[in-house]
Amino acid sequence: MTRVTVWNEYRHELQEERIRQVYPQGIHAQIAGFLQEAGFDTATATLDEPEHGLTEEVLNNTDVLVWWGHIAHQEVSDEIVNRVYNRVLQGMGLIVLHSGHMSKIFMKLMGTSCDLKWREAGEKERLWVMDPSHPIAEGIGEYIDLEQEEMYGAHFDVPAPESLVFVGWFEGGNVFPSGSTYRRGSGKIFYFQPGHESHPTYYHKEIQRVIINGVNWCAPTRRDYPVYGHSQALEPIREKVGV
Amino acid sequence: MTRVTVWNEYRHELQEERIRQVYPQGIHAQIAGFLQEAGFDTATATLDEPEHGLTEEVLNNTDVLVWWGHIAHQEVSDEIVNRVYNRVLQGMGLIVLHSGHMSKIFMKLMGTSCDLKWREAGEKERLWVMDPSHPIAEGIGEYIDLEQEEMYGAHFDVPAPESLVFVGWFEGGNVFPSGSTYRRGSGKIFYFQPGHESHPTYYHKEIQRVIINGVNWCAPTRRDYPVYGHSQALEPIREKVGV
Amino acid sequence: MTRVTVWNEYRHELQEERIRQVYPQGIHAQIAGFLQEAGFDTATATLDEPEHGLTEEVLNNTDVLVWWGHIAHQEVSDEIVNRVYNRVLQGMGLIVLHSGHMSKIFMKLMGTSCDLKWREAGEKERLWVMDPSHPIAEGIGEYIDLEQEEMYGAHFDVPAPESLVFVGWFEGGNVFPSGSTYRRGSGKIFYFQPGHESHPTYYHKEIQRVIINGVNWCAPTRRDYPVYGHSQALEPIREKVGV
Amino acid sequence: MTRVTVWNEYRHELQEERIRQVYPQGIHAQIAGFLQEAGFDTATATLDEPEHGLTEEVLNNTDVLVWWGHIAHQEVSDEIVNRVYNRVLQGMGLIVLHSGHMSKIFMKLMGTSCDLKWREAGEKERLWVMDPSHPIAEGIGEYIDLEQEEMYGAHFDVPAPESLVFVGWFEGGNVFPSGSTYRRGSGKIFYFQPGHESHPTYYHKEIQRVIINGVNWCAPTRRDYPVYGHSQALEPIREKVGV
Numbered sequence: 001m002t003r004v005t006v007w008n009e010y011r012h013e014l015q016e017e018r019i020r021q022v023y024p025q026g027i028h029a030q031i032a033g034f035l036q037e038a039g040f041d042t043a044t045a046t047l048d049e050p051e052h053g054l055t056e057e058v059l060n061n062t063d064v065l066v067w068w069g070h071i072a073h074q075e076v077s078d079e080i081v082n083r084v085y086n087r088v089l090q091g092m093g094l095i096v097l098h099s100g101h102m103s104k105i106f107m108k109l110m111g112t113s114c115d116l117k118w119r120e121a122g123e124k125e126r127l128w129v130m131d132p133s134h135p136i137a138e139g140i141g142e143y144i145d146l147e148q149e150e151m152y153g154a155h156f157d158v159p160a161p162e163s164l165v166f167v168g169w170f171e172g173g174n175v176f177p178s179g180s181t182y183r184r185g186s187g188k189i190f191y192f193q194p195g196h197e198s199h200p201t202y203y204h205k206e207i208q209r210v211i212i213n214g215v216n217w218c219a220p221t222r223r224d225y226p227v228y229g230h231s232q233a234l235e236p237i238r239e240k241v242g243v
Numbered sequence: 244m245t246r247v248t249v250w251n252e253y254r255h256e257l258q259e260e261r262i263r264q265v266y267p268q269g270i271h272a273q274i275a276g277f278l279q280e281a282g283f284d285t286a287t288a289t290l291d292e293p294e295h296g297l298t299e300e301v302l303n304n305t306d307v308l309v310w311w312g313h314i315a316h317q318e319v320s321d322e323i324v325n326r327v328y329n330r331v332l333q334g335m336g337l338i339v340l341h342s343g344h345m346s347k348i349f350m351k352l353m354g355t356s357c358d359l360k361w362r363e364a365g366e367k368e369r370l371w372v373m374d375p376s377h378p379i380a381e382g383i384g385e386y387i388d389l390e391q392e393e394m395y396g397a398h399f400d401v402p403a404p405e406s407l408v409f410v411g412w413f414e415g416g417n418v419f420p421s422g423s424t425y426r427r428g429s430g431k432i433f434y435f436q437p438g439h440e441s442h443p444t445y446y447h448k449e450i451q452r453v454i455i456n457g458v459n460w461c462a463p464t465r466r467d468y469p470v471y472g473h474s475q476a477l478e479p480i481r482e483k484v485g486v
Numbered sequence: 487m488t489r490v491t492v493w494n495e496y497r498h499e500l501q502e503e504r505i506r507q508v509y510p511q512g513i514h515a516q517i518a519g520f521l522q523e524a525g526f527d528t529a530t531a532t533l534d535e536p537e538h539g540l541t542e543e544v545l546n547n548t549d550v551l552v553w554w555g556h557i558a559h560q561e562v563s564d565e566i567v568n569r570v571y572n573r574v575l576q577g578m579g580l581i582v583l584h585s586g587h588m589s590k591i592f593m594k595l596m597g598t599s600c601d602l603k604w605r606e607a608g609e610k611e612r613l614w615v616m617d618p619s620h621p622i623a624e625g626i627g628e629y630i631d632l633e634q635e636e637m638y639g640a641h642f643d644v645p646a647p648e649s650l651v652f653v654g655w656f657e658g659g660n661v662f663p664s665g666s667t668y669r670r671g672s673g674k675i676f677y678f679q680p681g682h683e684s685h686p687t688y689y690h691k692e693i694q695r696v697i698i699n700g701v702n703w704c705a706p707t708r709r710d711y712p713v714y715g716h717s718q719a720l721e722p723i724r725e726k727v728g729v
Numbered sequence: 730m731t732r733v734t735v736w737n738e739y740r741h742e743l744q745e746e747r748i749r750q751v752y753p754q755g756i757h758a759q760i761a762g763f764l765q766e767a768g769f770d771t772a773t774a775t776l777d778e779p780e781h782g783l784t785e786e787v788l789n790n791t792d793v794l795v796w797w798g799h800i801a802h803q804e805v806s807d808e809i810v811n812r813v814y815n816r817v818l819q820g821m822g823l824i825v826l827h828s829g830h831m832s833k834i835f836m837k838l839m840g841t842s843c844d845l846k847w848r849e850a851g852e853k854e855r856l857w858v859m860d861p862s863h864p865i866a867e868g869i870g871e872y873i874d875l876e877q878e879e880m881y882g883a884h885f886d887v888p889a890p891e892s893l894v895f896v897g898w899f900e901g902g903n904v905f906p907s908g909s910t911y912r913r914g915s916g917k918i919f920y921f922q923p924g925h926e927s928h929p930t931y932y933h934k935e936i937q938r939v940i941i942n943g944v945n946w947c948a949p950t951r952r953d954y955p956v957y958g959h960s961q962a963l964e965p966i967r968e969k970v971g972v
Contacts, residue, residue, distance in 0.1 A: 089356055089400070091862070111354035112427050113332055115471035123480045126963070128640045128661050129955075132915040133820070138950045142641070148483060151476075154614045154653065155469040155628070157332070157428050160405060162891065167640065167653055169661045171964070173477030175614050175653045184355050185400050186861040221867045226398040226858075228358035233394075234416030234855065235900070237366045240391060334619070369720070371883045371904050372712075375672040376577070381707045385884070397857045397896065398871070405648065410883065410896055410904045414721070418857050418896045418904055429618040464624045469615075477612065478657070575842055575886070597840035598913050599818055601957035609966045634969060637962075641955040643818070643914050646891060659963030670841050671886050712884040714844035719880075720902030723852045726877060
């Protein structure tokens with residue numbers, strides 16, 4: 001059974017009544033709830049726990065880590081970021097949601113600024129499926145309508161994804177690569193744009209389905225970690241004349 | 244005219260007679276020489292110069308930076324790495340050669356460990372062209388034979404390249420993604436594996452041609468840097484009922 | 487100097503007065519005009535010429551072929567399609583515009599149905615640059631606004647492109663991968679979506695610039711065509727024991 | 730349960746005693762055997778059956794089709810090729826093995842010549858894993874050694890794959906993109922190079938594992954087929970002034 005840890009910085013919900021009304025137990029609890037229901041072995045972790053809730057033991061027992069952060073990216077310690085980073089290279093899946101695009105861990109794995117255009121205008125977003133063959137689109141219609149979402153707009157400063165699963169259309173005239181997959185080392189990464197804290201996005205059944213599909217897609221490939229470093233020849237090497 | 248700066252840590256050549264015999268003026272001088280001859284406006288910079296020779300002014304006047312480093316990656320200051328990194332995201336081309344695969348700048352741009360298998364056995368390498376349509380392969384035959392080269396072997400822990408231009412076959416039984424292109428921000432990156440300090444690789448005419456082609460391919464795309472951050476709506480946004 | 491042939495089925499302009507008003511000499515003449523001005527050695531060819539204007543000689547002297555077709559795809563003979571196809575695999579560049587998405591040549595090179603959603607509603611399109619490092623985006627702002635264009639919408643049934651340079655936002659709520667690059671054999675292909683016959687799209691300066699950039703990007707890589715078929719060993723093969 | 734149909738032209742085994750000794754019941758029976766054991770609902774089909782064993786009913790009940798052909802590609806009827814092609818675009822997985830690289834169905838889906846270098850010299854091949862994160866590499870070591878295999882060498886005239894899972898090293902000095910994935914329409918394709926008829930390749934446990942993994946990877950994504958064609962606006966379109 002795939003073991004999922006949902007990480008949330010968990011600040012908006014504690015600091016603002018209007019956000020708490022949307023996610024009374026925190027965004028992590030809402031996401032963990034539907035993932036648990038979907039049959040995953042699910043736990044949560046938050047910024048203010050010791051080691052941000054991401055101890056060696058927790059990470060070693062996590063197959064897929066889901067990440068939501070926004071206003072406190074800088075409070076995540078570099079040590080924990082490196083720990084998560086190493087686990088991803090070793091095969092742990094990572095799903096980065098919405099404003100996690102500028103989390104330390106995502107920026108480190110992308111190698112770019114991860115910057116974008118944004119606007120909080122409560123506008124409509126329509127997420128179009130661009131790759132109908134992709135398992136992350138399983139069970140999803142041609143598009144998902146979100147009555148209100150924060151606008152994230154191109155240019156999104158990330159490397160070209162392996163697969164572009166969704167592109168978002170925004171009422172105010174922008175587009176965004178809203179669902180993208182990446183591979184880093186032995187790990188798989190899925191970035192999914194919807195989920196502003198003030199909108200009930202993670203209650204939306206199709207958004208939930210995408211995240212569930214994402215967990216399945218990100219689950220580790222079971223094999224030994226590659227051997228790096230000095231390596232004996234596997235075939236005979238001929239003496240070179242005059243060397 | 245494309246302005247190229249060739250950067251070299253320039254240590255092997257000063258410390259070891261046998262390397263100095265191969266590159267008496269340093270690897271940077273050899274590479275700068277054939278690039279100058281090819282018509283580029285070429286300069287060099289080395290680790291032990293002030294700011295590693297990579298002042299703001301130098302970088303602002305560089306279209307493509309060529310990077311060779313090996314034993315002194317850790318001596319490159321983080322400040323200069325960040326300066327190069329920002330220039331790449333803003334559009335400067337970057338060619339990373341051989342052991343530069345574990346330079347700070349390449350690791351930062353890749354988002355992975357950049358580790359690999361290696362062996363110094365003076366074995367034969369044959370570089371096969373995998374993408375005959377790619378401008379980096381212009382004027383190159385089906386393969387390039389190097390009588391002796393350090394073996395670099397898969398798995399190479401980098402993201403999948405945009406284009407895989409060369410794959411190296413090694414006598415000792417390994418393969419390697421030897422010529423790969425990447426895009427990061429507004430900049431283009433070309434990694435090219437040949438060039439161990441003890442072999443006369445950069446005197447080889449076809450290797451030179453590949454690097455010349457690489458400079459042309461990496462040259463900046465001339466346009467304004469994208470605008471990131473808060474962005475006004477370009478189209479009217481309707482009032483939502485009951486919000 | 488890059489030699490360009492602009493091919494047009496040239497039927498709408500002859501059959502309909504309202505289209506002729508937009509393109510009095512035909513779409514091909516308009517496109518050839520701005521390409522000639524940009525310094526390319528430019529010619530035109532149309533469906534109703536002998537061999538559709540695409541004789542062996544014409545194609546052998548074409549570096550980049552630009553293709554516009556719509557209502558007469560089925561009238562293009564398979565022989566000529568195969569001729570163009572072989573030239574692309576041998577290195578000729580190909581730019582397929584707008585409704586050329588369902589031309590025989592594009593479908594053959596893509597290996598898919600090339601189908602899409604469409605709507606003629608004179609709606610606004612905004613083409614967003616998704617890859618600021620790509621030479622096809624040189625000199626282009628963050629987006630190109632077209633006051634009226636035919637809607638082409640996802641899902642577009644083509645393989646994932648090598649580079650996704652533009653995504654189109656449509657007023658009516660759709661998105662489209664509007665500028666995409668492909669490699670086939672030794673040739674390069676650029677698909678660019680704008681250009682419905684009833685709108686003056688090819689008079690738009692930025693659209694012209696994109697097509698000019700596309701010609702430069704598609705220009706052939708100069709090298710010998712790969713050798714296929716039976717191949718002697720380049721290295722000694724040991725006798726296997728007991729075989 | 731994933732339903733697999735293993736298709737084989739089944740000619741070498743009937744015509745040549747030395748091949749029959751390797752695969753007494755045919756290559757299809759050997760492949761179907763280990764797939765059945767792996768838990769798939771497996772059937773076979775061969776060229777000389779009516780409709781090549783690929784009736785509408787068979788294909789409509791096939792989730793993943795495995796294809797082995799060599800000397801009789803031209804005997805496969807275009808009607809059946811189109812039937813398979815349409816099923817792939819609609820979501821059926823396709824695994825093309827070895828000499829199937831020049832089958833009509835693979836060439837049609839790739840849009841290229843699919844040509845390559847080849848040599849029957851009983852030489853050693855070593856398949857290196859290039860993407861350790863890919864599910865097709867699950868349970869596989871760093872490389873797979875095949876004591877004897879037909880050499881297939883680059884350049885392989887296919888589009889760049891979505892993922893390059895294996896690269897083959899050949900004793901005689903060649904390399905090959907030996908395991909590659911593609912997406913076409915709603916379907917997924919895996920090309921895997923090993924499997925010359927005179928070598929016992931499909932008895933090799935790790936080769937079997939790769940094909941089993943390939944079936945899992947290729948299995949259809951369950952969702953409605955996209956709607957193509959004329960499409961109503963989803964958002965209001967403003968009247969344009971003066972049009």
